[in-house]
Amino acid sequence: MARPGVIAFPVLLVLGAITGYLTYNWMIVDSVPKPGDFSDSPYYKPISAVSADQKNSTGNASGPVDESKFSNIVKISILSGASVQGSPDYDPDAPTVPKDALIKWVNNDNVPHSATSGKGFSDADYGKLFDSGFLDPGKDYSVPAEKVGAGDHVYFCQVHPFMTGTVKVQ
Secondary structure: OOOHHHHHHHHHHHHHHHHHHHHHHHHHHOOOOOOOOOOOOOOOOOOOOOOHHHEOOOOOEOOOOOHHHOOOEEEEEEOOOOOOOOOOOEEOOOOEEOOOOEEEEEEOOOOOEOOEEOOOOOOOOOOOOOEOOOEOOOOEEEEEHHHHOOEEEEEEOOOOOOOEEEEEEO
16 A cells, blocks of 8 residues: 555645746746737827927927027036935026026936926926936936027926925016
């Protein structure tokens, strides 16, 4: 007569292997997103193929702004560490800019940022006045104040929406 473990052990071994294989497929393989069309997702946001160097103040493709045409350049620095919520972000935070000046944002942080007009992604005027696109560390974006127009214009960083500032064009 055979010992009970001689049959039970291989059966348990096979059942364990089947369970492991099915669990791996269900938990790992099937849970990884598959390539495809995600345009119906609530998190989908189309991104244009225009780089920051090719954008003008309306977000349309054009050449870069010629800084030599402006005698007054107002620089706004994106400070190092600005990506940490609660840290200082834009300096100056609310500059007053003459209408004949050039507004220039410079990314002095070590991560990408942006300067996009509007109060956030849900704002109807989001990105309509100016949109730098993603500025890599050390890069800058300029827009003539006359194209932005007179008034107080709120802007934010698309990468870090808690970063906000205001440009006051006279």
